[in-house]
Amino acid sequence: MQYRPLGRSKLKVSALCLGSMTWGEQNTQKEAFAQIDRAKDAGVNFIDAAEMYPVPPVAATYGETERIIGNFFAERGTREDWILASKVAGPGDWLPHIRDGKTRFTREHLTAALDASLKRLQTDYIDLYQLHWPDRSTNFFGKLGYRHDPDELITPVEDTLEVLDDMVKAGKIRHIGLSNETPWGVSRFLHLAESRGWPRIASIQNPYNLLNRSYEIGLAEMSLREQTGLLAYSPLAFGTLTGKYLNGLQPEKGRLTLFSRFSRYTNPQAQKACARYVQLAREHGMDPAQMALAFVTRQPFVTSNIIGATNMDQLNRNLSSVNMGLTDAILEAIADIHQSQPNPAP
Numbered sequence: 541m542q543y544r545p546l547g548r549s550k551l552k553v554s555a556l557c558l559g560s561m562t563w564g565e566q567n568t569q570k571e572a573f574a575q576i577d578r579a580k581d582a583g584v585n586f587i588d589a590a591e592m593y594p595v596p597p598v599a600a601t602y603g604e605t606e607r608i609i610g611n612f613f614a615e616r617g618t619r620e621d622w623i624l625a626s627k628v629a630g631p632g633d634w635l636p637h638i639r640d641g642k643t644r645f646t647r648e649h650l651t652a653a654l655d656a657s658l659k660r661l662q663t664d665y666i667d668l669y670q671l672h673w674p675d676r677s678t679n680f681f682g683k684l685g686y687r688h689d690p691d692e693l694i695t696p697v698e699d700t701l702e703v704l705d706d707m708v709k710a711g712k713i714r715h716i717g718l719s720n721e722t723p724w725g726v727s728r729f730l731h732l733a734e735s736r737g738w739p740r741i742a743s744i745q746n747p748y749n750l751l752n753r754s755y756e757i758g759l760a761e762m763s764l765r766e767q768t769g770l771l772a773y774s775p776l777a778f779g780t781l782t783g784k785y786l787n788g789l790q791p792e793k794g795r796l797t798l799f800s801r802f803s804r805y806t807n808p809q810a811q812k813a814c815a816r817y818v819q820l821a822r823e824h825g826m827d828p829a830q831m832a833l834a835f836v837t838r839q840p841f842v843t844s845n846i847i848g849a850t851n852m853d854q855l856n857r858n859l860s861s862v863n864m865g866l867t868d869a870i871l872e873a874i875a876d877i878h879q880s881q882p883n884p885a886p
Contacts, residue, residue, distance in 0.1 A: 541583025541862060544843050546623070547742025548767050549715050551667065553623050555837055556862050557586040557771060559848035564604030565594035566795065566850045572608045573615075575855055580621065582859040588745070588771065588846050590627035590672055591657050592638060596799050599637035603660050610662035624661065625668035625771075627719055627745075628653040631675055645675040645700040654712060669707070670717040670745055675700065680720035682804050682886055697728050698736075705738040717771070719745035723758040730766055741768055743843055748772040750781055750817050750832050751810050751885040753878065760841040769843030772836050777805040777885060781832040783818035786811070793850060809884035816877050824870055829854075833861035835874060 542555035558579040563572040576587070593605035606626065613619040628650060629635060629643050639656075642649045657666065676694040679686050707713045716739050718726060726744060733740040744763065748755045748770060755770060763769050776782060784791050785806070796802055805814075821831040837845045849855035866874075 542837075543585075544769070545767075546668065546715065546843060547717075547769065548740065549742050551623055551715070553586040553844050554584045555842075555844055556582075556584055556859065557588050557625075557844040557846045558584050559773070559846040560587060560589045560605050560609065561593045561595040562795075562848060562850050563594060563608045564601050565596070566793070566798070569608045569611060571851075573612055574852065575849065576609075576612055578852065578855055579859065580618075584859070585621065586623045586625070586844055588625045588627075588773075589661075590629070590670075591653060591660075592627075592629045592635060592672065596801065597635060597638075602637055603656070606657055606660035610660050614662050619663055623667045624663065625670060625717070626657050626661070626666050627670040627672040628657070630671060630673040632673075645671060645695045645703075647699070647703045650700070650703050650707075654707060658712065665712055665714060667714045668717050668742060669704070669713040669715070670719045670743070671700070671721075673720040674718075674722070674725055676725075678722050678725070680722070684886055697725075698732060701729060701732050701736070701738045708739050715739065715742040717741055717743040717745060719771075721746065721759075723762060726759065726762050726766075726768065730768070743771050744768055745771040745773055745846070747774045748836055748839075748842070749775050749777045750835060750874065750878070751777045751805055751813055752883055754883050754886045755841075760839075763841035763843075770839075770841050771844050771846055772839075772842050773846045774805075775833055775836040775845050775847065776829055777810070777814070777832075778802055780805045780810070780814050781817060782829040783814070786815055786818060795850075805885045807885060809881065813877060813881040813884045816881070817874070820870065820873050820877070824867070826864070826870075827857060829857060830861040830864055831866065831870065833858060834864045834866055837862060838866065 543552040546553050629638050631643050704716050818828040821828040847858040
């Protein structure tokens with residue numbers, strides 16, 4: 541396993557991070573425990589969660605993923621072996637079950653969210669506490685065009701960062717991160733941290749995969765120059781880059797089979813590009829999933845690649861990808877596909 545600095549902190553996280561959003565929905569607690577044990581055996585020391593998990597987020601399972609992780613820590617007594625990341629849900633009328641819709645990044649709402657997460661996780665602190673999406677209308681979750689609303693009511697970044705500073709001083713969180721953020725948001729948080737002496741963001745958790753390389757346009761430079769590396773989520777584009785959904789296939793337990801609402805990576809352009817990447821991997825004797833993961837992990841702006849699995853075979857193959865190199869021929873072919881079909885599923 542490779543280990544990389546988390547921002548400018550003293551922490552070093554594994555190049556693969558264990559994602560958890562299926563725990564409590566597609567995976568039982570027993571299965572989640574087995575995944576954590578297996579990942580640890582492979583050298584993974586980094587788990588990523590969120591208060592709204594599992595996905596899809598519904599009232600009946602809200603917080604279940606964090607509860608499972610907390611139960612693992614309580615049973616195994618291994619909290620100190622892990623760098624634990626979680627995320628606080630942002631505003632929006634699509635998650636009314638989360639704190640009765642009180643999800644702005646204000647002192648009241650952030651305090652309630654963090655205290656509840658700590659209780660579910662059965663820990664006194666979270667190593668990396670991330671804002672799951674911005675407290676403003678901007679480009680995230682596949683939205684390309686930006687429409688500015690000067691009258692929009694948002695929580696000022698200053699107010700949010702001041703609260704996070706108090707949480708760090710209280711020892712409840714060690715470092716902070718952003719998620720689904722834009723270059724403007726990242727630069728604003730960095731500027732305020734520098735000018736006010738508040739916590740500096742250590743990472744940016746955004747989508748990044750062969751079908752969506754939009755992170756490279758602006759944010760990659762930010763990650764490298766400012767040491768705010770990417771925690772890449774959806775590196776397999778919701779499993780499409782494994783090839784298991786090609787030609788209309790719907791595997792019984794596949795996430796896109798079970799939850800048709802997730803259509804980000806299933807448009808015709810994405811399916812066409814996906815087929816080309818899968819064919820490329822097979823022509824070179826590689827597992828398509830491992831090729832896709834290896835491409836993400838090797839990027840210089842990536843701190844950690846968040847892998848997820850619903851069974852042990854998937855997890856083992858994903859873990860093995862960290863040791864796989866990509867030949868010049870494969871990289872040139874990937875570049876050719878990307879040039880002809882850039883970002884078909886942003």
